[in-house]
Amino acid sequence: xISLANPTRFLSLVGRIVPWLAAATFFLLGIGxxxxxxxxxxxxxxGETVKIMFIHVPSAWLAMFGYMLIAASALGxxxxxxxxxxxxxxxxxxxxxxxxxIALVTGSLWGKPMWGTYxxxxxxxxSVLVLFLLYLGLIALWNAIEExxxxxxxxxILALVGAVNVPIIHYSVVWWNTLHQPxxxxxxxGPSIDPALLTPLFVMAIAFTLLFVLLxxxxxxxxxxxxxxxxxxxxxxxxxxxAEA
Amino acid sequence: MPDLGQHAAFIIAAYAVTxxxxxxxxxxxxxxxxxxxxxxxxxxxxxxxxxxxxxxxxAKPKSxxxxxxxxx
Numbered sequence: 001x002i003s004l005a006n007p008t009r010f011l012s013l014v015g016r017i018v019p020w021l022a023a024a025t026f027f028l029l030g031i032g033x034x035x036x037x038x039x040x041x042x043x044x045x046x047g048e049t050v051k052i053m054f055i056h057v058p059s060a061w062l063a064m065f066g067y068m069l070i071a072a073s074a075l076g077x078x079x080x081x082x083x084x085x086x087x088x089x090x091x092x093x094x095x096x097x098x099x100x101x102i103a104l105v106t107g108s109l110w111g112k113p114m115w116g117t118y119x120x121x122x123x124x125x126x127s128v129l130v131l132f133l134l135y136l137g138l139i140a141l142w143n144a145i146e147e148x149x150x151x152x153x154x155x156x157i158l159a160l161v162g163a164v165n166v167p168i169i170h171y172s173v174v175w176w177n178t179l180h181q182p183x184x185x186x187x188x189x190g191p192s193i194d195p196a197l198l199t200p201l202f203v204m205a206i207a208f209t210l211l212f213v214l215l216x217x218x219x220x221x222x223x224x225x226x227x228x229x230x231x232x233x234x235x236x237x238x239x240x241x242x243a244e245a
Numbered sequence: 246m247p248d249l250g251q252h253a254a255f256i257i258a259a260y261a262v263t264x265x266x267x268x269x270x271x272x273x274x275x276x277x278x279x280x281x282x283x284x285x286x287x288x289x290x291x292x293x294x295x296x297x298x299x300x301x302x303x304a305k306p307k308s309x310x311x312x313x314x315x316x317x
Binding site: 038042052056101221235236 | 247248249250251252253255256258259260262263266267270271273274275277278280281282284285288289291293294
């Protein structure tokens with residue numbers, strides 16, 4: 001694991017993993033979409049709208065997973081000051097923001113036919129909106145400070161402060177009254193969803209997770225290369241100034 | 246296409262938004278990766294390399310290096 005913290009070794013590993021990971025992701029996405037759209041039966045209460053669950057729930061899980069990844073990386077940035085930790089956090093933010101956006105939009109599109117409204121300001125929906133704004137704030141902070149080290153440390157502090165929102169999202173359906181249904185997959189006593197709906201949900205969740213990891217690895221590689229390009233451009237400017245002198 | 250019932254528009258819209266958002270994200274990430282590879286290759290083609298990369302190509306063989314002095 002320690003050897004992977006070396007950016008050059010990490011790049012080499014990413015180069016070998018990405019093609020296999022891409023193949024596995026597309027294969028599982030294909031199976032998941034087939035099961036979701038053509039095999040899964042309608043729910044006895046929600047009818048065919050239950051098909052929205054197969055994209056909404058994995059997106060919501062990955063929205064929280066992405067933020068926890070950033071928070072864990074923030075610890076790596078602040079404690080060990082490792083550049084790969086900052087690279088991991090910075091590149092996870094747009095991916096996490098996208099999955100949060102998908103969770104919010106698909107949730108609204110599911111809410112309208114089921115609840116009669118696209119949006120309510122209850123604890124679950126509002127805390128997920130706060131998560132989305134936190135992602136945008138982190139992206140803005142990384143782009144506002146030019147020096148990557150300083151930007152990384154400032155973003156790490158914000159990420160750790162914002163991490164308190166993740167348990168709030170998770171337990172919001174327990175702590176407060178909400179239109180949103182309580183946990184129905186990871187709960188004491190096992191899932192309350194029928195296996196005919198649970199199977200496509202798990203396949204889609206694994207496929208979305210692989211997609212997240214795939215995009216994150218490619219984005220990390222691009223960020224490492226960007227920092228190398230910037231360093232080389234600085235070297236070129238310094239060499240030109242030295243030659244003129 | 247399966248029969249999506251009376252709420253088909255909501256289901257189709259949800260899948261369409263998801264597809265567009267993920268496709269756009271993937272496009273920007275892959276394009277950025279390609280761009281950084283290209284920029285790095287251009288700089289290296291002009292002879293501008295990282296110190297560690299220069300060190301590898303310019304390093305003397307071990308036998309040519311002076312042995313480390315012993316501390317007394």
